[in-house]
Amino acid sequence: MNKSNTDLSGVMVKLEDGQRRLVATRSFSPDADELILHETPVIWAPQRYYPGYRAWLIVRQIVDDPAKLRWITEKHFAITPQPWDAEDRSFAQEVQSVRGIDPQTTQALYFSVATNHMAFWDEKGRNIGSGLFETLCFTNHSCAPNADVTPIACRRGTALRTIKAIAPGEEITWNYLSPTDISVLAFTDRQRLIQEIFRFQCRCVRCQRHA
Numbered sequence: 001m002n003k004s005n006t007d008l009s010g011v012m013v014k015l016e017d018g019q020r021r022l023v024a025t026r027s028f029s030p031d032a033d034e035l036i037l038h039e040t041p042v043i044w045a046p047q048r049y050y051p052g053y054r055a056w057l058i059v060r061q062i063v064d065d066p067a068k069l070r071w072i073t074e075k076h077f078a079i080t081p082q083p084w085d086a087e088d089r090s091f092a093q094e095v096q097s098v099r100g101i102d103p104q105t106t107q108a109l110y111f112s113v114a115t116n117h118m119a120f121w122d123e124k125g126r127n128i129g130s131g132l133f134e135t136l137c138f139t140n141h142s143c144a145p146n147a148d149v150t151p152i153a154c155r156r157g158t159a160l161r162t163i164k165a166i167a168p169g170e171e172i173t174w175n176y177l178s179p180t181d182i183s184v185l186a187f188t189d190r191q192r193l194i195q196e197i198f199r200f201q202c203r204c205v206r207c208q209r210h211a
């Protein structure tokens with residue numbers, strides 16, 4: 001199993017109100033664009049496949065490798081129910097016949113992967129795949145984020161950078177929507193879009209002001 005390569009300083013994953021969050025343990029400067037952390041994915045699938053199939057490619061690697069199964073079990077990633085159709089059911093049945101893993105377990109694995117997989121880039125800044133990361137996957141969405149994920153020149157993986165000053169103890173968040181959506185859309189449209197794409201109700205500080 002490939003070990004993820006993490007440059008990590010000044011952050012920790014904290015369990016709070018049943019949710020894991022990435023929290024700053026030091027202050028990050030008011031200058032935007034400070035590197036918070038850079039990671040390579042632990043398990044990933046190529047970008048050329050549609051998102052649902054990418055998630056399945058990752059699930060296949062997990063059910064084929066006890067070390068990867070142990071890794072994801074110990075991560076306690078958030079699980080958000082996702083669409084689940086006849087094709088998904090037949091994939092889950094195939095996993096049961098080949099690996100003896102019951103379809104419910106496979107479905108939970110699929111939901112976990114679909115909820116948490118994130119894009120990463122090659123050394124030239126091309127988006128080449130989506131994967132699961134040791135720490136980055138715990139960075140939650142906010143409509144008023146203090147960080148963003150970007151490629152990093154000459155390095156494969158995903159970087160988390162500040163877009164504003166961050167104080168110790170503050171949660172680090174990024175915007176899962178597009179920059180345009182987040183600046184243009186009003187509260188109800190943002191909520192609807194987040195629900196539609198990511199299937200959760202946003203309770204960020206900005207949304208709470210309107211709720």
Ligand SMILES: [Zn+2]
Pocket residue numbers: 142143144202203204205206207
């Ligand atoms: Zn929000």
